[in-house]
Every structure is written in C-alpha cells, then in structure tokens.
Amino acid sequence: MSQERGFLPLDELYREVVLDHYRHPRGRAPLPRVDVTAHGHNPLCGDEIDVALAIDGERIEAVQVTGRGCAICTASGSIMAELLPGRTIAAAEATAETFRRLMHGEPPAAGADLGDLELLEGVQRFPVRVKCALLPWMTLRDALAAHRDGTPAAVTTTEGEAP
Amino acid sequence: MAVAPSPRTALQPHALAARFPILRRQVRGRRLVYLDNAATTQKPDTVLAALQRYYTLSNANVHRGVHTLAEEATALYEGCRARVARFLNAPSERGVVILRSATEALNLVARGWEHHLRAGDEVLLTEMEHHSNLVPWIMLARRRGVVLRHLPVRDDGELDLGALDTLLSPRTRLVALTHASNVLGTINPVADIAAAAHAVGALVVVDAAQSVPHMPVDFTALGADFLAFSAHKAYGPTGVGFLVATPELLEQLEPVQGGGEMIREVHLHRATWNDVPYRFEAGTPNIADAAAFPAALDLLEELTMEAVREHEVTLTGYALQRLHALGWLEVHGPRDPRRRSGLVSFYDPQLHPHDLAQILDAEGIAVRAGHHCAQPLMGRLGVPATARASFGVYNDTADVDALIDALIAARRYFGLPTESPS
Numbered sequence: 197m198s199q200e201r202g203f204l205p206l207d208e209l210y211r212e213v214v215l216d217h218y219r220h221p222r223g224r225a226p227l228p229r230v231d232v233t234a235h236g237h238n239p240l241c242g243d244e245i246d247v248a249l250a251i252d253g254e255r256i257e258a259v260q261v262t263g264r265g266c267a268i269c270t271a272s273g274s275i276m277a278e279l280l281p282g283r284t285i286a287a288a289e290a291t292a293e294t295f296r297r298l299m300h301g302e303p304p305a306a307g308a309d310l311g312d313l314e315l316l317e318g319v320q321r322f323p324v325r326v327k328c329a330l331l332p333w334m335t336l337r338d339a340l341a342a343h344r345d346g347t348p349a350a351v352t353t354t355e356g357e358a359p
Numbered sequence: 360m361a362v363a364p365s366p367r368t369a370l371q372p373h374a375l376a377a378r379f380p381i382l383r384r385q386v387r388g389r390r391l392v393y394l395d396n397a398a399t400t401q402k403p404d405t406v407l408a409a410l411q412r413y414y415t416l417s418n419a420n421v422h423r424g425v426h427t428l429a430e431e432a433t434a435l436y437e438g439c440r441a442r443v444a445r446f447l448n449a450p451s452e453r454g455v456v457i458l459r460s461a462t463e464a465l466n467l468v469a470r471g472w473e474h475h476l477r478a479g480d481e482v483l484l485t486e487m488e489h490h491s492n493l494v495p496w497i498m499l500a501r502r503r504g505v506v507l508r509h510l511p512v513r514d515d516g517e518l519d520l521g522a523l524d525t526l527l528s529p530r531t532r533l534v535a536l537t538h539a540s541n542v543l544g545t546i547n548p549v550a551d552i553a554a555a556a557h558a559v560g561a562l563v564v565v566d567a568a569q570s571v572p573h574m575p576v577d578f579t580a581l582g583a584d585f586l587a588f589s590a591h592k593a594y595g596p597t598g599v600g601f602l603v604a605t606p607e608l609l610e611q612l613e614p615v616q617g618g619g620e621m622i623r624e625v626h627l628h629r630a631t632w633n634d635v636p637y638r639f640e641a642g643t644p645n646i647a648d649a650a651a652f653p654a655a656l657d658l659l660e661e662l663t664m665e666a667v668r669e670h671e672v673t674l675t676g677y678a679l680q681r682l683h684a685l686g687w688l689e690v691h692g693p694r695d696p697r698r699r700s701g702l703v704s705f706y707d708p709q710l711h712p713h714d715l716a717q718i719l720d721a722e723g724i725a726v727r728a729g730h731h732c733a734q735p736l737m738g739r740l741g742v743p744a745t746a747r748a749s750f751g752v753y754n755d756t757a758d759v760d761a762l763i764d765a766l767i768a769a770r771r772y773f774g775l776p777t778e779s780p781s
Contacts, residue, residue: 206718209717242730242742267711325713
C-alpha cells in the first residue's frame with residue numbers, strides 16, 4: 197500500500213478562472229487618488245504585493261493591487277481588486293475574515309460574498325500555498341487599520357503566520 | 360541537441376539507487392525523482408539497519424554505566440567521532456564535537472569565541488552565506504558590538520576576491536564562509552582565503568555542509584580553523600552535526616550549554632569542565648543517529664569521494680547544458696561544472712518558483728523552491744526566489760531528463776511558450 201495522502205489534482209489548485217486572474221490581473225491601473233497604501237511581503241517565497249486604496253468615508257471607492265507573486269497570490273489579489281470597490285470598510289473586513297477562515301478550514305462566518313474567491317477553496321488542501329492566497333488580504337487588513345489610525349502606509353509580513 | 364555524457368564515471372547510480380529503499384516509493388502515482396539533496400539526502404539501507412541494530416541490541420546511555428550495553432553504546436558513539444576525524448583528515452578525534460546540526464556548530468563558535476572579541480572587532484562573511492552562517496554572527500554583533508563585513512558576490516556567481524585586501528585588516532578576528540554555496544553551487548577557494556585571513560591573524564570558520572558529502576574535503580589542507588557540517592546531508596540520519604577543529608583551539612572555546620557530561624566536578628556554587636570535546640556535549644547526546652552515521656561514510660568511502668565528485672560534475676554539466684538550452688531560464692552560478700558542486704538553481708521570470716515546484720511535484724519530481732535560507736543572496740541575484748535541483752549519488756541523466764520534460768510541461772500548463780527564442 198502506498199503512503200499517498202490521496203491524489204491532489206493540480207486543477208483543483210489552479211482552476212481556470214484562477215489562471216485567468218493570474219494571466220490578466222485586474223486592478224493594476226494607478227488610482228487618481230490614494231488615501232492609504234500597504235506593502236505586503238511573504239519572505240518564505242518572496243511574494244511582494246502593494247495595495248493602494250481610495251476611501252470615501254466608510255466606502256472603498258477604488259483599489260490598486262501591484263507586485264510580484266506566484267499564481268495563487270496574484271489571482272487572489274486580482275479577485276480582491278474586482279470584489280472591493282463599492283463595499284464598505286466593514287464589509288471588506290468581513291470578506292477578508294471569511295476568506296481567512298476558508299483557507300484555514302474553519303467554518304465560514306455568515307454573510308460575506310466571496311465571489312471568485314470561492315474558486316480558491318482548493319488551496320486549503322495545499323497547506324504551504326495558503327499564505328500565498330492570504331497575503332493580499334492580510335495586506336488589505338493592515339491598510340484599513342492604518343487608515344483608521346490616520347497613517348498613510350503600513351507594512352505587512354506573513355512571517356510567523358501559521359500556514 | 361543535448362549530448363549524454365560519456366559513461367566514464369565509476370559510479371553506477373542505478374545500482375546505488377537500489378540501496379536506498381525510499382527511492383522505490385511512488386509520489387502522486389509517479390516514480391520519485393528526488394532532486395532535493397542539498398536540503399537533505401536519502402538514507403541507504405545500511406544506515407537504516409544500523410539505527411535498527413543500535414536500538415535492538417545496544418541502546419544505553421554513554422560515558423557512564425559500566426554495564427555491557429553502556430560500553431557498546433559508548434563505543435558506537437565514540438566510533439562515530441573517530442570515523443569523522445579520519446574521513447576529514449582532522450588532526451585528532453578529540454577535535455570533533457558531536458552536536459545536533461551544522462547550525463549548532465556555527466552557533467557554538469559564535470557564542471564560544473565571543474569572550475575573545477571586543478566592540479569594533481570585525482567578522483568577515485560573504486554575501487552567499489546560508490542564514491545559519493549569517494544569523495549567529497548578527498546575534499554576536501548585537502551582543503558585542505562586533506562589526507560584520509561581507510565579501511561581495513560577482514555577477515558570475517564567484518566571490519570577488521579582489522575585495523579581500525580592503526576587507527581584511529588587523530581588526531578582522533574571524534572569517535566565516537561557506538565552502539560550497541547552497542544556491543549558486545560555487546566552490547570557494549577556501550585555502551587561499553584562509554591564507555590571507557591567517558596573514559592578518561584572523562581565524563577561519565568554514566561551513567562545509569554542502570561540500571563534505573559531495574567532494575573530497577581535507578580539513579588540514581583546507582586551512583580551516585573550525586569546520587561545520589551535518590550528517591543528514593551526507594546520507595546519514597537527521598539530528599547530528601559536527602564541529603571540527605584542533606583540540607588546542609577547542610580549549611580556547613567557552614562551553615555554551617551546561618549540564619551532565621560536560622563537567623568534571625560539580626559543587627553547589629562552582630563546577631569544572633570536562634576535557635574537550637566533551638565539554639561541548641552537555642546532556643545525553645543523539646547516540647543512535649551518531650552510531651548509524653559511520654555506515655553512510657562507509658558508503659561514501661566505498662565509492663570514493665573522487666568518484667562521487669566526478670559523477671556530480673558530469674551530471675551537473677549535463678543539467679547546465681539542458682537547462683540553458685531551454686532558452687527561457689536564468690541559470691545561476693558559474694558556467695563551468697568543475698567550479699561548482701552538484702546543484703543548479705534557476706529562475707523562470709514568467710513562472711514563480713512555487714508554481715513551478717507545484718507542477719514538478721505533480722510529476723513526482725522533488726526540487727526546492729524558495730529563498731534557500733539565503734535571503735541576502737536572493738536580493739543580490741535580483742530574484743524573489745529560485746528553484747533548485749541538487750544531485751546525489753543515486754541520480755542519473757534520466758532524472759535530469761525528467762526535470763527538463765516537467766519544466767516544459769509547467770510552461771504549457773500556464774500557457775507560456777516553450778519554443779527556444781533562438
């Protein structure tokens with residue numbers, strides 16, 4: 197009997213829509229106005245991401261996501277750029293938390309619409325890649341926290357974050 | 360078109376592979392192609408049998424009991440020390456400290472030597488060091504105000520020896536460098552650097568984790584004062600590493616851990632130390648894994664390190680040729696396989712190393728993707744991470760061919776072109 201953990205088909209990790217986000221990432225264009233930025237870094241694999249937000253009161257108006265990362269990190273950031281504009285800060289934070297729970301295999305919180313993020317569900321079966329998927333969202337959370345504190349920029353690192 | 364190397368080498372990788380039980384297993388339904396030997400090597404059946412034999416027949420604590428098992432366990436443990444000294448042509452087995460890892464050995468030097476150093480003294484490192492030969496010195500610098508300097512890496516992956524004159528001075532007290540880079544493969548001219556270091560009165564610490572398992576290493580000829588390496592990268596068990604020095608130099612090193620084994624006399628308020636090397640081996644050591652390591656060295660000596668080296672030069676040359684021929688990869692390190700150890704790091708600017716390694720894994724191919732515990736070097740190379748294929752005695756050109764096929768398959772999977780731009 198072999199010691200296989202069960203065959204993990206690659207296509208479960210790299211869904212077609214995920215690959216499309218990777219090849220044609222959304223939200224790359226510079227914003228006319230930037231209210232807060234955050235820089236995210238995953239030192240383990242070298243993923244780097246920059247998130248810039250335009251915020252009007254409680255509402256996120258526009259999102260720019262740039263950087264250099266693997267397919268999973270890039271796709272996750274692209275989906276984020278597609279999902280967030282028009283959402284309130286509270287709704288964006290709820291989405292980040294729901295996605296974090298999904299990646300860690302915890303029961304989902306009610307309410308948040310994950311959109312194409314659902315297609316990253318397969319990532320949780322590849323534990324070392326969970327950090328890649330979460331990096332844009334951790335960076336977003338830090339950007340929102342910085343905005344709340346009235347600082348213009350934050351730095352995020354996934355070092356020490358359990359996979 | 361790639362040309363297969365001539366089968367001049369004395370090594371028979373296919374026959375050798377049969378002696379490594381793990382190589383018979385499948386991964387994701389495919390034959391395991393293990394190309395992560397710089398991270399750790401697989402273990403031959405003789406090492407597995409030695410482990411089993413130790414626990415089945417001789418398990419006891421060392422250096423204490425007078426009973427038969429204690430004598431046997433002590434003889435096996437001390438046999439490892441003597442075997443390592445002989446393997447490396449070290450001056451005395453009393454100069455071999457048995458530790459947990461090469462990392463622990465480097466930390467022991469950084470900690471144990473610090474009472475000889477004062478603020479403003481300099482330690483010279485290189486830009487291609489593994490974190491295990493960077494962080495202990497960073498910690499030392501914080502404690503003692505010692506200044507760290509770094510020998511630069513040139514674009515061709517070699518150390519910039521021209522900078523040695525300006526970097527070495529009477530303030531330089533230690534020079535710590537790797538014998539062979541775990542990312543670039545570069546084999547550094549340690550003997551030349553050691554001569555220059557000794558001329559200014561500095562001691563030389565060599566991280567030999569990537570050289571001892573892959574080429575003949577002679578401690579005395581190398582000119583090292585301290586040499587660190589680990590068993591698990593040399594076909595031995597995990598959890599055993601060594602610090603090698605002369606017993607006289609070990610006498611000048613302070614013990615870092617206190618406890619049983621390392622003492623001679625203990626009173627309530629003071630204690631005296633045991634002789635070297637035992638004073639650095641507090642607590643019950645990793646007896647079983649040390650007892651099993653000589654079986655790995657037996658294998659290497661049976662093959663001869665000259666033949667092991669020749670095999671890896673041939674295989675690395677073949678891999679370099681095929682990787683370059685793909686046309687889309689940055690291949691790091693010296694072009695001449697004779698100037699490097701048996702590993703190749705490469706970077707596809709259009710495909711992140713993690714995605715690449717994921718596709719390779721689906722093909723049963725194990726490579727390392729990441730920063731290889733060498734983040735400063737990644738910055739120097741201008742890449743976020745690399746993929747690395749590293750070879751062992753059981754690898755052959757069929758493994759390289761499988762890697763190349765999978766690299767092409769990975770590009771196709773992500774919809775990237777696979778025609779060479781030439």
